[in-house]
Amino acid sequence: MSDTPNIGFVRHEPIPPSAPPIQQAGVVKWIRENLFSNWINSILTILSIYFVAKIILASTPWMWNGVWTTSSLRECREVLQGTSGACWSVLVERWNQMLFGFKYPVEAYWRPTLTFGLLLVCIAPILFQKLPRNMLMFSAIYPFLAFWLIWGGTLLTPVVVALSLIAGYLAFVKMERLTGFATGLLTGVVAVALVLYLGSFVTAALPEFIALEPVASRDMGGFMLNLILGTVCVSLSIPLGVVLALGRQSNMPIIKGICVVFIEFIRGVPLITLLFVANVVLSYFFPPGTNLDLILRVIIMITLFSAAYIAEVIRGGLAALPRGQYEAADSLGLDYPQAMRLIILPQALKISIPGIVNVAVGLFKDTTLVSVISMFDLVGMIRGPISSSTAWTGIYWELYLLAILLFFVVCYGISQYSQWLERQLRTDHH
Amino acid sequence: MSEAQMKVSDEIAISIENMNKWYGTFHVLRDINLDVQRGERIVICGPSGSGKSTLIRCINALEEHQQGSITVDGTLLSSDVKNIDKVRSEVGMCFQHFNLFPHLTILENCTLAPIWVRKIPKKEAEETAMHFLEKVKIPEQADKYPGQLSGGQQQRVAIARSLCMKPRIMLFDEPTSALDPEMIKEVLDTMIELAEDGMTMLCVTHEMGFARQVANRVIFMDAGQIVEQNEPEEFFNNPQSDRTKLFLSQILGH
Ligand SMILES: Nc1ncnc2c1ncn2[C@@H]1O[C@H](COP(=O)(O)OP(=O)(O)OP(=O)(O)O)[C@@H](O)[C@H]1O
């Protein structure tokens, strides 16, 4: 007892708060700590500087010396006379083809351009929660407007489609409240079909009503085609992916089986084979005489492809939710569609955002694969009409640099947005 | 408590007959027979793994039973989804981990089921919700999210959320065992108030003070069976089976 130290302690004077110690700062200190902290680090730093410098030194004069005003590669070479320099004139002369394809009517270029500009307006309220909510009205109208602007024809076509969807939605809401999800859905589908059928007479009777010059699908091309395929397929494959993910969790063996087989099959084959299927085989599945155009077939295939991946991402999100959420929803008497729509999916989708964005970026880049089934998207234009023209054969770097730049800007934008969104959601409720 | 005890009527709220349940080959609930009168307040206790949660989860069909029958408010629980939904909308349940919906505000948590299941207009549902939030003494938190509330507050919201459905029976599965001691009291006070209003309650809990104060009956379960049941005073002061004695000595011993 006597040799244990006295451990009793009472503080009589509180310790006043003090300022944190001053951090040593300065460029030299940072460099020493981060770039030359040990000898391996130092060697790596020197090597990296060497390679970066070499690339910059080699490419700068080439870009800087570039020729902008010639009309063929041969003229470029004459102007440059053996010195290193880019032949930018190909971009000056062919930029419109790279953006719009080589058959889209020049006097209608403003239409896809406007559509793209409006796309930014349409996405803005979906992406940025702080913008006024009634801007979402425009987002709802946008798909129909975009279709009309790009494909042309009478304004009545998209209006009829929009009306049919509104009718279907109203019918669904009314019936769902009264009789439940399944009958609601059925009524909705019937309403859509009915309005479409009636509307087809109207559009057939008035083909010139507020009409733009129609452009056929096969005339779409260039980066515009990549953007069309990317946005349409992403926005279609998310809802389809949700359905597949829920189907895969279903208790009903047939539905579950179909979803599993579908997802596993799609994930097991390369996209390019599906595109070939779209190109040649798919038309056998439709009744003879229906001439489903190639873009539509390709959209179907790419959508199915990415839906399978998105379904798996969402399945991960569903699995991450605690079982208590399902039980709480059940114990309150919510039925399955309500529980999914109101409780489970909003949370599961929030968790799945990084994965979905990842698939979306990959999908957007994969749209360049359509060039192998002789569609003239950006890469298709470069490989086909532009490099095989007599004036520009043999030119690669300049064209692909532009393609890389375009894709990079879009994909980097998407990735930045998703990171921003994650930060938003993380701080949201805590 | 005698005044509250008088509210118990002869009307049967829940009737469980010869009910058996298995998880695979594991016999969790064995030959359960239990009648609950309207207005009765029952506390269920027993060692971990004895099947308490499973029993009360069978009552609102969160778990399926394989043999025997459960009748809630005159509705026989079978595999018929209509009956299950009916029972669930009459029976409120509070969980150990609250299970609030983290993406909805407190108010939205409370109005969701009345709006979608009972088809009550939004405005009316919000008024009801505020009424019950006042009852559990947190109306000022209505616009916050569950993650911003303490555990005790969350559990009280969970109780209010169930009450908004105007249930005739409330089930509680260890509502206080995930809470810090100082929060347990606020939740128990809420439950006591509920009991005094005459709610039919089945409560799995080890809060013996609560059991003495509000229960009409304490049920002791072990190994999937009801081993003993009695009025609280008798149950605590004069337990009959050895298993009960051992259990009581363990939880009251320290
Ligand atoms: N989904 C399940 N599958 C298989 N066995 C289960 C499942 N849920 C529970 N069990 C088992 O059933 C038995 C009873 O579980 P239950 O959760 O009802 O016990 P409890 O009395 O509530 O225990 P505690 O006091 O720990 O909550 C336990 O042995 C448990 O391991």
Ligand SMILES: [Mg+2]
């Ligand atoms: Mg339990």
